[in-house]
Amino acid sequence: MSTAESTTANPRVPMRRILRLFRPYRWSLLSVAVFVGASSLVSLVNPFMIREIMDVALPRGRTGLLTLLALGMIVVSVANSSFSVWQTYVSTKVGQLVMHDLRTAVYSHLQRMSLAFFTRTRTGEVQSRIANDIGGMQATVTTTATTLVSNLTTAVATLIAMVVLDWRLTIASVLMMPVFLWISRRIGTERRRITRDRQRQLAAISSIVHESLSVSGVLLGHTMGRSRSLTGTFADESGRLADLEVRAGMAGRWSQSMINIVLSSMPAVIYWVTGLTGRGDDMAISIGTLVAFTTLQQQLFRPAVQLLGAGVEIQSSLELFGRIFEYLDLPVDIAEPDHPVDPVEPRGELRLQDVGFVYAGAERPALSGIDVTVPAGHSLAIVGETGSGKTTLSYLIPRLYDVSSGRVTIDGTDVRDMSFGALAAAIGLVSQETYLFHASVADNLRFAKPDATDDELYAAAKIAQIHDHLVSLPDGYATVVGERGYRFSGGEKQRLAIARAVLRDPPILVLDEATSALDTRTERAVQEAIDAASAGRTTITIAHRLSTIRDADEIIVLDAGEIAERGTHDELLALGGRYAALVNRDADLVEAARRTA
Structure with missing residues (x-):
């Protein structure tokens, strides 16, 4: 049996068409945005409280202020956790509803297709589009949108707070961002190509399973003595899928490692820059400000890296969206009339x-x-x-x-x-x-x-x-x-x-x-x-x-x-x-x- 698939890429899907899928749930998404914004703003309070502890409460022995600031940090942590739970629940529910809508839309559209479509299309391929392709988009439609909003809000708010603390250190922190964007784009392009090949391989395996492990397929395989051969064919296709999964898992890993090394080195760079701007008692930046800034710096780069990862996931998912919309765009060659004329009591002539x-x-x-x-x-x-x-x-x-x-x-x-x-x-x-x-x-x-x-x-x-x-x-x-x-x-x-x-x-x-x-x-x-x-x-x-x-x-x-x-x-x-x-x-x-x- 042939498992060959076309190697041509699917047409690119306009982002506005994907966003239209979320339109029926815009009020739920708005509530997610509110939770995300609240969480981002609350999380910015901690670095400033740390600065007050380091520069005021501890050096001056103000235990009352220290107690209030410590309790404030605990309250911020509780609030952040609560916001995170609610935004995860709402975004996951919206994502699952979008996936439900897609599955139903594809199934409904295929029900309208003529017999000719199914005579030239393997059942396993159809099953793979509905199960594997839509299932592969789960991370994108359930968490990626929230990740984008959450991390973008956090990154912007954190950047503003960093400028308030010290604009010179902020410039030193963001010099590496263009490099991160370039690396992310390269990884995304590679992931998208691998995703296309992987989904086609999943479709090929689904077809083999459907054809050879049905009752008819098993009878034919046993009576023709082809069970061993069929197992070999399945093993070959499964091996190709395993190779693609390894490639997908390793795509951009070395580049990502370089990003992590740079991120880990950034606090050292900040300490070095601080040392150059002043020494001893003449330091232009206080210890509290330095600790608060490095804390904010991590809050900036963590969402920045997650934003880059979300971008990579979106590029990979664009291939899946392309495969789904390819089916949704199939023309219905036998359409129901807009204004049907039905016999009231058909006699049967x-x-x-x-x-x-x-x-x-x-x-x-x-x-x-x-x-x-x-x-x-x-x-x-x-x-x-x-x-x-x-x-x-x-x-x-x-x-x-x-x-x-x-x-x-x-x-x-x-x-x-x-x-x-x-x-x-x-x-x-x-x-x-x-x-x-x-x-x-x-x-x-x-x-x-x-x-x-x-x-x-x-x-x-x-x-x-x-x-x-x-x-x-x-x-x-x-x-x-x-x-x-x-x-x-x-x-x-x-x-x-x-x-x-x-x-x-x-x-x-x-x-x-x-x-x-x-x-x-x-x-x-x-x-x-x-x-x-x-x-x-x-x-x-x-x-x-x-x-x-x-x-x-x-x-x-x-x-x-x-x-x-x-x-x-x-x-x-x-x-x-x-x-x-x-x-x-x-x-x-x-x-x-x-x-x-």
Whole structure:
């Protein structure tokens, strides 16, 4: 399986678009700013109290002043801690709400995408965008914004306090800031590139896990003897991810170490500069001022370094935002009409008028010139060789794809003019590949009608000829079907799918080779269920075994996307054309299977 990913960078995301995500929570963010500002201002009191202790209270033996100043420092510490807890709570809550909004927006947008998108996109890639990419932004949206506001406020207030204490020492302290900014920019660019590669590698691993550790993947791996090979492939991809994680962890570490060395050396520089400005009793700066200034200096450089780190995190997260917005910006090629026109009580008349369809990038049309009318309550069977366009035609009826030309109508209304809800209520689709959720039988059936009563479930299951089997199970309708329904046989899963479709009570039923993968005995039971479900409905049957469609009101034979023959079973047999050849071949296969048995 291929895990190759494009190496091109995602489009840069404007910062204003990211900030718009926080707009609904601006009042909460304002409260965070208030807590941050209060914390920053309160923290500036300590250095001045230290100066008073060093220059006044201790030298002059003023114990009362000393006690008040010491208590004041304790109060400042308590206040700072309280502000920090509240700002962390509010900012984390806002960040999680933003992540929730993003996850929901991506999921909702993907739900609107057409079937074509999912046929060309690996499920693991989609899962990785929602889980890994949005999860990777957690630090940015929960703490980085607060870090920026908090440290920026602290840095500005501290810088002002340092100037008040001594402007000359302040100049000496800030001379290294441009170097710090330059280093931060370099680290951020490197981190962003590594983040892009890491997220793509996570997507590749998610795809491998989804494909090879599903029930189908495990069965295929075991029966083909490829378990060891799959493990090797996973190990290779995991090794690449480990290398990227090491690179991400070490990106800019040496540069960061240099910054830390400089920061640690700055107090020594201040002491040296102070010594040059005066000596002994002639010193221009008092000991208290010097201690207060070095305290402020650390309060300046600590938030400055954190601001640089936040900048690096933001640059890394821009790549994640780019990947998320790339999905959010995907055009919806099958959109719900702004002003839908829905039949009040659809009878089920279906018409395909000069329908043509071309898959994107295909050299020739999959369907062309399809013109069929199925009156309400009648049945149409569609047959043809593999690749003749049968399944494509079934996808156009419920609008899983839009026609390239012509139109599909239900009771005279173009399906493109109907709301998705009305279209789903009008058409029930049972495909060859039955999909069941890892949930109970009842939950799987209620996916079609969430408010269905137990009696409605039983009635639908009886029509599908599966009720007696379900009640014989130890847990009955509460039986968990297992992933993709692997606790049930192929025929049982098909009958569950029929029951699920019947539960919606649609006037049109589309059956896409619903019995092609079943043995003859099981097919007979499923066909009985289909016949019961089809009573009174407009039924479109795509047939693999022609014995199931003899009684259809009309049969059309597709060949290379066009209608080659049409008529009843007897009429087409008498014609002696393609349909007759298919019937004879089907009969030969059945006879061969009987002899083998």
